[in-house]
Amino acid sequence: MVSVQTRQSNELFEYELEELKQLTETAQGEVVATLTQKRDRHDPRTIIGKGKLDELKHLVEELEPTTVIFEQELSPRNMRNIQEVIDCKIIDRIQLILDIFAMRASSKEGKMQVSLAQLNYLLPRLTGQGVNMSRLGAGIGTRGPGETQLETDRRHINKQITEIKKELAETEKHRRRSRIKRQESHVFQIGLIGYTNAGKSTLLNRLTDAETYEENLLFATLDPLTRKMTFPNQFQATLTDTVGFVQNLPTQLVHAFKSTLEESKGVDLLLHVVDSSQEFVGQQEETVMNLIDELEMEEIPIVTVYNKKDLMHPDFQPKLHPNIVISALNPEDIERLKEFLWQEIKKMLVPYQVTVSLLDGGFKLNQIQQETFVESLELNEKTNEYIVSGFAKENSKWLGEQGLDDED
Structure with missing residues (x-):
């Protein structure tokens, strides 16, 4: 793991490093070394300074890790420059999170959303992926669409993105219908x-x-x-x-x-x-x-x-x-x-009171009990009616039947 401490406190920096370690373990990786540096700002070329990059090179040669993970987001330029010096797969925190999401997605929609995010992230980074491409056998940063899409050209990836977006739009319509149905059920x-x-x-x-x-x-x-x-x-x-x-x-x-x-x-x-x-x-x-x-x-x-x-x-x-x-x-x-x-x-519900005739039987009462919270239920023997009191959502149809103004 590699991280640069700029303006955050030592405690916060340690917390971020610990979270990166947890993310790595969640992605089924094992952290073998951590390299940190204090700087006023990130090096625009390689995030870490030239001396630290040399140190990282020697660490990689000594420990032979499969992956180097940067806490900071790597631009396509950063990735290219680091890759020229380091003979190892390089990814950043974002790719790591995308990788975990690829592991975790189980529904078709979840998988499509991960693919979309991965493709959008990888598209500008297609150049300079030489070493990463040759090391795509397994491990962190290779799940989801990585292996196949990276080897194809930008036009193919753009086509993939368009198709996924279209499918997701259809799924979203279905989700919206289900949501509206749930809202209408009170x-x-x-x-x-x-x-x-x-x-x-x-x-x-x-x-x-x-x-x-x-x-x-x-x-x-x-x-x-x-x-x-x-x-x-x-x-x-x-x-x-x-x-x-x-x-x-x-x-x-x-x-x-x-x-x-x-x-x-x-x-x-x-x-x-x-x-x-x-x-x-x-x-x-x-x-x-x-x-x-x-x-x-x-x-x-x-x-x-x-x-x-x-x-x-x-x-x-x-x-x-x-x-x-x-x-x-x-x-x-x-x-x-x-x-x-x-x-x-x-506190968010509206109190109501409705009368239900005995002739309506248990069906209407059952409906009220399912769609509202019934606090009391009394039978008026003179009128053969149930007096039902309770609480309901503001849009409940039972509020309209109570013959009372909501404020009453």
Whole structure:
């Protein structure tokens, strides 16, 4: 691993290096050496200075690694210049993340989005890929479309990009239809967001019967997953898990995964999961909040769940409100979370009261119970009607039937 420290503090620099190491391990790589340098700014030619480049050359000759990974983004020019000196495959953090995404994508759409991001990134870097091309046998930086597309010309890659974009547009139409259908069903929707490895999938599994992939790895979840969640009071909602955010998320991925992240755009509430065991919690929170702004989702109410309280960092202080501190592995905490969530959701719902005739039978009552939260149900024996009181989403058809103004 190679990284240059410019203006960041020593602690932050160490944190970024540790994250690069975690990313490498997630990509099934093993870090054999780390080379760092302090500079006022990156060398415009090779990121690291001439002396450090020589040092890197000797390290590569001595250790014979398969790959050298730079923390900083390498321009096509940087890549060319480094490659002239270093006889080894060179990739940067962005290629590493793209590679992990290629490993993790399981749905057709996820794979297409990764391919699109990889092709867009590799297109300007086609020249100067000599050594990389000859070393494409296996390992980090070779998954996804890398091997085949790189050997073809730009026209072929551009054609690929156009075809993928067309297919993704069709998939997005289908996704939009499903989203509209969910919104019309008046079901309350919750979106899980947060920094990668904060515990979103674990939480989804504990709150629903999802059985999603749970692992202490970065980007364990890639494809969005929506599951039904039932509260102890029988109120029902949907819970959608999304890809984890990471600092300096490659622009290519923000664009390529916009439709995946947009699964959370139509939700009624965002559940922001934060790993309280991390030293740089504030940094991770900021990354997520910035991406929420970028995706124009800042209007959606947010509840913060500080997870991993059993491993909590000694300096941890919750900053975002409303919040709750839990361990997703503790069943009692999950019950506390459900109750806390219900209290927050209740603030966003509208109280209603409707009467249902006995002649309508159980069907209408069943519908009301599925689409709203019923707090009380009384039978008026004089009129042979049920009086139903509860809470519903603002667009619920049952609000129109109550014969009352919403404000009443």
